[in-house]
Amino acid sequence: MTQDELKALVGRAAIDHVVPGSIVGVGTGSTVNCFIDELAKIKDRIAGAVSSSVKSTERLVAHGIPVFDANEVESVPVYIDGADEIDHRGHMIKGGGAALTREKIVADLAQRFVCIADASKLVDTLGAFPLPVEVIPMARAQVMRRLAALGGTPRLREGVITDNGNLIVDVSGLRITEPLAMEADINQWPGVVTVGIFARHRASLCLLGTPEGVRQLNF
Ligand SMILES: O=C[C@H](O)[C@H](O)[C@H](O)COP(=O)(O)O
Numbered sequence: 001m002t003q004d005e006l007k008a009l010v011g012r013a014a015i016d017h018v019v020p021g022s023i024v025g026v027g028t029g030s031t032v033n034c035f036i037d038e039l040a041k042i043k044d045r046i047a048g049a050v051s052s053s054v055k056s057t058e059r060l061v062a063h064g065i066p067v068f069d070a071n072e073v074e075s076v077p078v079y080i081d082g083a084d085e086i087d088h089r090g091h092m093i094k095g096g097g098a099a100l101t102r103e104k105i106v107a108d109l110a111q112r113f114v115c116i117a118d119a120s121k122l123v124d125t126l127g128a129f130p131l132p133v134e135v136i137p138m139a140r141a142q143v144m145r146r147l148a149a150l151g152g153t154p155r156l157r158e159g160v161i162t163d164n165g166n167l168i169v170d171v172s173g174l175r176i177t178e179p180l181a182m183e184a185d186i187n188q189w190p191g192v193v194t195v196g197i198f199a200r201h202r203a204s205l206c207l208l209g210t211p212e213g214v215r216q217l218n219f
Pocket residue numbers: 027028029030031032081082083084093094095096097098099100103
């Protein structure tokens with residue numbers, strides 16, 4: 001099976017975790033796009049969605065799925081999103097599509113985070129995928145110096161402005177053995193909007209697409 005077929009497989013499997021009549025938290029990315037297309041088929045059975053990016057909103061609206069502003073929603077039973085990496089405890093690196101801040105906001109509204117990913121995303125230790133950090137433009141150079149001092153190699157993502165008008169710095173060469181601590185540390189640096197470590201908002205369940213079918217990892 002190709003990676004795209006595995007993404008389609010988990011996008012379909014995620015439908016079983018949608019709570020009928022509820023507002024669904026919807027992530028961002030190519031795997032989530034498969035989920036959105038499946039969600040469209042059951043749109044009459046949900047109240048709508050709260051979205052984590054302009055791109056996902058556009059896709060939801062194109063399918064005729066009502067999209068609620070996050071400020072209108074107090075809580076959602078489930079948030080469904082992809083990941084760039086996920087470890088065996090449900091900690092993730094996210095932000096490869098620059099949507100990490102809004103993703104963490106919607107994840108914070110959710111009672112459960114269901115991660116959908118193809119098998120290539122499962123790792124023993126986070127960090128082989130360059131860690132995205134959303135940064136306010138004025139703080140770019142200082143945050144990059146701090147990231148280098150942590151032992152990583154930061155690089156500005158050229159030509160990318162987030163939905164919030166900020167920059168993305170990608171940090172390679174980190175071995176993230178303590179995701180919770182590193183998330184808390186980087187998040188409190190002046191000018192950092194969000195770090196792409198999702199440890200505090202880790203997955204409750206991962207639907208992992210493998211050539212043998214969907215593997216469920218409960219955390
Ligand atoms: O900002 C983007 C998100 O964190 C995505 O969920 C992540 O990059 C995974 O995307 P994809 O499903 O395209 O691999």
